Amino acid sequence: MAEFVMPSLGADMTVGVLAAWRVAVGDRVAQGDIIAEVETDKGLIEVEVFETGVVERLLVGEGEKVPVGTALAEIGPATVPVPVPAPVSAPVPVPAPASAPGSILSAGSSQVDLDGPLASPAVRRRAHELDVSLQGIRGSGEHGRITLDDLAGVGPRARSSASDRVRISPYARRIAAERGVDVSKLSGTGPRGAIQASDVRSAKASRPSEPVSPAERMQRAIAAAMTRANDEIPHYYVEQSIDMGSALAWLRESNASLSVNERLVSGVLVLRAVALALRKHKLLNATWQGADAVQSAGIHVGLAVSLRGGGLVAPALRNTDEGSLGELMARMTDLVSRARAGTLRSSELTSATITLTSLGERGVESVTAIIFPPQVAIVGCGATVERPWVVDGQVVPRPIMRVTLGADHRVSNGHQGSRFLTTLDRLLQEPEKL
């Protein structure tokens, strides 16, 4: 059996709030499935599971704040046979142990839950329809089995003593957190009394607003990670001015023949070029693990996205070196939209193998960025600006982008960093090959 723990979604995270479960006890899950939502300084994150199996127990309730590493659920092997639905009266051959304190057993599954109260699938289904938790119901059947009769007269889960769970959408919960509204004091107008965003908006903050706003919390988290990076990582920097003329001309020409939904932006060319350059310069595509750098198998470029309300996240675009440019563009658009909407997935926050930061097309000309631990390199792009440039002995105006590599001296040296930027420059001169 495996424990599903509160993940560390970045070097700066120490605690997280389990905002919502997406699975119930008895559900089968496969590696990569989103099974929970966790509220962090980076917003609401969809958390994926690493194991394939069956959810045996949920150990932490929605709304609970727990340290990183805390067991949230137990995932059993997928090979555990799920008993065939038995007639209501037939005993199910499993013991009925007392469930762990604080465990939350959902009635949402029609499968038999090996650790929970005894009840037939029909009873569980009925309990789900009634929104009743089986937890805490005394069964009148054989071995304390809960029968359909036992369900009658039990209040809905929201009001039952077995659970203080508040029905609320993740979106409404986020608004409530932002506004300092205590959701346990609200009555919802949604289905089955669920609290909706409109309920939160019309409620006054019923507790004194937290001294620290989400934006401030995020800034503190960034500060913690960057302080650690500055303390631990001996950075060096190399910079190259790259003539973007060929890339932009190719992009213009290519976009002219594409429908509006297929067009690319220059950022996707840079993103792909960085990924392809890393194929040649693998030292920079790694993470620092205690005493050594470990080269990463895949190239997952983290894209620094500044959030309009303040703050910064750098989710990963997995396998950035693979697929067509059109596909990469679609994935990048999706990732940036979700970063801004606050619906990133846990793997996207933890799997980046290098970071790319661009300070916008109308911003400054260069950026010397700080490495995001445990990565060992970061690429910073300034705005592309028209500059006098010497081409074939003539001074001509060209669109120039200054690219700065910050890298970890424990892992690579300036020479290797320089070769990486030279490769990046060369790749951007042949955009049709990206």
Add this chain to the structure above:
Amino acid sequence: MTRDEIRSTLLRCLTDVAPEIADEEIEDDADLRDELDLDSMDILRWVQGIHKALGVEIPEEDYGKMTSLEGAINYVAARV
């Protein structure tokens, strides 16, 4: 389609791209890139939204005419 209808459609498409601007008053002549911190990906998504909502195809070379709400309304009004 009236200018007001076009304006509200363009604003709705813009809000889809940048939900956090929903409550902001946007001056018609303000530069959207400065005012709302829009980058080229945002502009592209806006143009895609306008295409979907109104069927107006805006080539990349005309993006320069879409940098303010007023410019965008004029551009679209001439084509719907």
